[in-house]
Amino acid sequence: MRHETFSNERTREIVSSHLGLEGPLLPILHAVRETFGYVPEAAVPVIAEELNLSRAEVHGVVTFYHDFNRAPHGRHVVKICRAEACQSVGVETLVAHAERSLGVSMGETSPDGRVTLEPIYCLGLCACAPAAMVDGRIIGRLDMEAIDEIVAEVDR
Amino acid sequence: MSAIKVFVPCDAAAIACGADSVAEAILSEAGKAGVEIKLVRNGSRGMLWLEPLVEVEADGVRYGFGPVRKRDVAALVAAGLFTAPASVSHDLAIGVVSEHPFLTAQQRLTFARCGITDPRSLDDYLAHGGYKGLARALELGSAGIVAEVTKSGLRGRGGAGFPTGIKWKTVHDAKGTQKYIVCNADEGDSGTFADRMIMEGDPFELIEGMTIAGIAVGATRGYIYCRSEYPHAISTLRAAIGTARANGYLGPKVNGTEFAFELEVREGAGAYVCGEETSLLESLEGKRGLVRAKPPLPAHVGLFGKPTIINNVLSLTAVPHILADGADAMRTTAWAARAARCRSRSPATSSMAACSRPPSASRSAIWSRRSAAVRCRAARSRRFRSVARSAPIFRHLSLIRPSTTRNSPRRTR
Ligand SMILES: Cc1cc2nc3c(=O)[nH]c(=O)nc-3n(C[C@H](O)[C@H](O)[C@H](O)COP(=O)(O)O)c2cc1C
Numbered sequence: 001m002r003h004e005t006f007s008n009e010r011t012r013e014i015v016s017s018h019l020g021l022e023g024p025l026l027p028i029l030h031a032v033r034e035t036f037g038y039v040p041e042a043a044v045p046v047i048a049e050e051l052n053l054s055r056a057e058v059h060g061v062v063t064f065y066h067d068f069n070r071a072p073h074g075r076h077v078v079k080i081c082r083a084e085a086c087q088s089v090g091v092e093t094l095v096a097h098a099e100r101s102l103g104v105s106m107g108e109t110s111p112d113g114r115v116t117l118e119p120i121y122c123l124g125l126c127a128c129a130p131a132a133m134v135d136g137r138i139i140g141r142l143d144m145e146a147i148d149e150i151v152a153e154v155d156r
Numbered sequence: 157m158s159a160i161k162v163f164v165p166c167d168a169a170a171i172a173c174g175a176d177s178v179a180e181a182i183l184s185e186a187g188k189a190g191v192e193i194k195l196v197r198n199g200s201r202g203m204l205w206l207e208p209l210v211e212v213e214a215d216g217v218r219y220g221f222g223p224v225r226k227r228d229v230a231a232l233v234a235a236g237l238f239t240a241p242a243s244v245s246h247d248l249a250i251g252v253v254s255e256h257p258f259l260t261a262q263q264r265l266t267f268a269r270c271g272i273t274d275p276r277s278l279d280d281y282l283a284h285g286g287y288k289g290l291a292r293a294l295e296l297g298s299a300g301i302v303a304e305v306t307k308s309g310l311r312g313r314g315g316a317g318f319p320t321g322i323k324w325k326t327v328h329d330a331k332g333t334q335k336y337i338v339c340n341a342d343e344g345d346s347g348t349f350a351d352r353m354i355m356e357g358d359p360f361e362l363i364e365g366m367t368i369a370g371i372a373v374g375a376t377r378g379y380i381y382c383r384s385e386y387p388h389a390i391s392t393l394r395a396a397i398g399t400a401r402a403n404g405y406l407g408p409k410v411n412g413t414e415f416a417f418e419l420e421v422r423e424g425a426g427a428y429v430c431g432e433e434t435s436l437l438e439s440l441e442g443k444r445g446l447v448r449a450k451p452p453l454p455a456h457v458g459l460f461g462k463p464t465i466i467n468n469v470l471s472l473t474a475v476p477h478i479l480a481d482g483a484d485a486m487r488t489t490a491w492a493a494r495a496a497r498c499r500s501r502s503p504a505t506s507s508m509a510a511c512s513r514p515p516s517a518s519r520s521a522i523w524s525r526r527s528a529a530v531r532c533r534a535a536r537s538r539r540f541r542s543v544a545r546s547a548p549i550f551r552h553l554s555l556i557r558p559s560t561t562r563n564s565p566r567r568t569r
Contacts, residue, residue: 021420022377022460025442030384030423057443064444066426067384083346121428123385124349125172126507127204136387140172 003037003072010035011043015050025051025061029068039068074109074116076154078102079133080142082119085126094130094147095119101151115154159194160238162186163211163218166275167200167356168388169349174225175208181229182210191238199357201271203258211253212241220253221246266473270357275392278399281360287405289476293368294413296479301372302328305475307483314340314433314468320475323465326455327373330463335375337366338440338459338466341382341389342424342431350507351469355382355389358473359396363419365472367410368479369465370417378417379459381436383424393421433466 004010014031018024028047033039039062048058062068080086080095099105102115109116125131128140134150164170164179179195186193203209206222210232213219219241221232228248229237235244250256264270273280281287293301306321327335339362343351355362366378382390397419400406408416422440424430430439434448437459458464478485 023440023442026422026425026439030425060444061442064427068425085347120385121426122344122346123168123172124343124352125169126347126349128169128173128207131172138168138172138388140169 004035006036006040006042008042008046011046012050015047025053025058026065029062029065033068036072038072039070041070071109072113074113076115076135077118077133078115078150078154079118079120080106081121081123081125081129081131081133083122083126085122086130089129091130091142094142094144097144098147098151101147102154159192161196161213162193162238163196163198163213164208165200165271166197166388166392167207167353168386169204169353170200170207170209171388173207173223177226178208178210178224178229181226182233185229185233186238189233189238193238196274197276198273199270199275200353201253201259202267202353203256206250209250209253210237212237214241217242218253219244220250220256221248222250224248265477266354266361266470267358268477269361270354273358275357275359276395276399278360278396278403278405281358285480286360286476287364289479290364290368290405290411292479293371294411294415298328298372298374301368301479304483305372305478308474308478308485309483310471310474310478312468313470313474320467320471323455323467324369324372326453327375327463327465330373330456332463334377334460334462335373336459336462336464337369337373337375337378338437338454338464339366339378339380339469339472340431340433340436340466341380341386341469342436343383343386343469344428344431348507352386352389353507354469354473355386356392359393360400361473361476362393362469363396363400363406365475366419367406367417368475369467369472371410371415373463373465375463375465376416376418378419379440380419380421381424381430381440382421384426390421390423397421436466437464 011032014035015028018028018031021027025047028051029039032043032047036043044058044062045055047053048055051058062070078098080091080098082091082095095106098117102110102117104110104115104117106117106119120133123131123133123138125138125140130142132139132142132150134153139146139150162182164175164182166175179197182193183195198211200207201209203222206220208224209220209222210224211218211220221237221244224232232244232246232248235246237244253259269281269284269286273284278286296304302321302324305324306319308321310320311317312320312323341351341355343349362380366380370376370378380393382393397406400419404411406417406419410417424439427439427445429447430436430445432447433454434450435445437454438448439445440459454464454466456463458466
């Protein structure tokens with residue numbers, strides 16, 4: 001996934017393209033995240049000014065939602081579902097295996113920026129659990145082998 | 157000879173199990189064999205243990221094969237997948253899909269089209285009874301629609317089971333120049349995925365239901381708040397909304413009438429609490445998802461302070477059926493006698509994720525059937541290691557075990 005480098009200019013552009021919406025802040029933050037790969041601290045005052053909100057308000061929203069990561073992710077993002085349905089079919093064993101094989105703990109990015117491993121809470125794939133999302137691609141019926149394939153893909 | 161219709165589901169669960177690569181393999185094998193096929197990406201039939209479930213139509217009958225992996229495709233084609241689907245001799249052949257015991261034991265209303273049609277095709281939707289509810293709603297007018305929904309006994313599918321008709325009447329009677337219809341598609345509880353399946357498998361039904369709600373209470377704008385964990389549902393809904401708008405089913409003149417209705421999908425951002433209706437409204441307004449104090453009710457002071465209907469996906473998708481077939485349809489169906497004992501007169505759908513084998517063969521089902529206690533039976537049945545209920549209403553649902561789950565349970569380690 002290629003992302004643009006942060007700039008005030010680009011952030012203003014994103015904001016202005018959403019001004020026609022009612023309650024535009026969440027769509028703007030999603031777009032900022034998609035564009036830069038994260039929601040940079042420096043984007044907050046720009047968005048606040050454009051929307052006529054206080055920095056504190058925008059900061060409060062950014063930090064409330066799990067999706068708005070405030071630091072860049074690794075080049076690959078592996079999200080493993082840790083919700084109840086997946087737990088009931090043994091996802092925790094797979095999580096441990098993934099942590100070991102990728103060399104990072106849940107919620108962390110590897111120091112070389114290769115991969116971020118994150119929990120996700122329910123992809124609605126409960127009938128083919130355990131499930132994961134790798135760089136936006138969903139994978140069901142996860143087992144050790146599938147984790148190994150993911151690790152190989154990340155290492156490539 | 158016209159092209160042979162081949163169905164490969166686009167439901168996220170099927171895709172997660174390799175449906176896209178199966179579809180690709182089918183196209184390439186058909187090309188190699190010089191067979192002209194028409195590939196349809198349908199929704200899921202709900203037999204998730206068979207996903208990806210490939211179907212091939214011959215003489216108007218659909219034959220099923222599943223679960224198909226990419227590496228199975230060549231052998232299936234060699235065994236006559238395209239040329240003689242009825243007589244393919246292969247482990248994955250399940251015969252005529254509509255005669256599968258899992259399906260014959262059900263009566264589907266909301267999910268009637270799911271798995272049968274191409275969810276992104278408006279023509280398919282219309283050919284299978286779509287927008288009949290809207291046509292009748294336009295005949296009835298606002299008060300008539302509210303009366304019909306009230307009479308149907310529909311109760312909210314979001315958890316609390318609140319009578320939908322009463323909610324609608326409150327918003328109908330509320331004064332206000334701007335009112336809103338909000339669909340709660342946050343489906344946060346793990347183990348539930350019926351909202352997802354219907355959004356991916358029959359999005360026009362939700363659009364129609366929300367349009368009818370708009371006409372019923374005088375709301376001209378609607379929002380579907382869908383969790384970000386459902387990217388396929390979001391893109392399917394957005395595509396369907398675009399198509400509905402292009403064909404006059406949304407916009408300033410719905411169906412050429414004086415009613416206006418606009419619809420937009422908004423993506424959640426990974427906060428479980430936003431499934432609660434007032435924090436969902438806060439989130440839609442661009443704020444943190446903090447729960448509001450009640451009263452006032454959203455019906456009086458809702459989105460941006462305006463009177464707002466907020467309903468679950470399955471509450472809204474029940475509406476076109478109620479309007480098309482009449483409120484009494486809910487009472488005259490097979491389960492009506494048993495339903496008489498309960499206050500809720502409408503059937504609900506349940507998502508079930510059961511595991512009787514390791515994950516590679518985990519089984520699941522979608523039911524649209526009611527009667528005894530799902531919870532008790534499910535709890536008693538050790539075969540089901542995880543049973544999902546998205547609402548207390550599922551108390552009234554019967555859990556009928558498909559014959560295919562007879563295998564004894566085995567722990568996955
Ligand atoms: C913590 C919490 C989470 C909820 N999550 C959902 C949800 O994911 N989907 C949903 O439809 N309702 C959810 N609800 C219920 C909603 O608040 C509300 O009752 C529902 O949207 C009303 O729609 P209905 O009348 O069609 O059932 C939740 C409630 C609470 C308290």
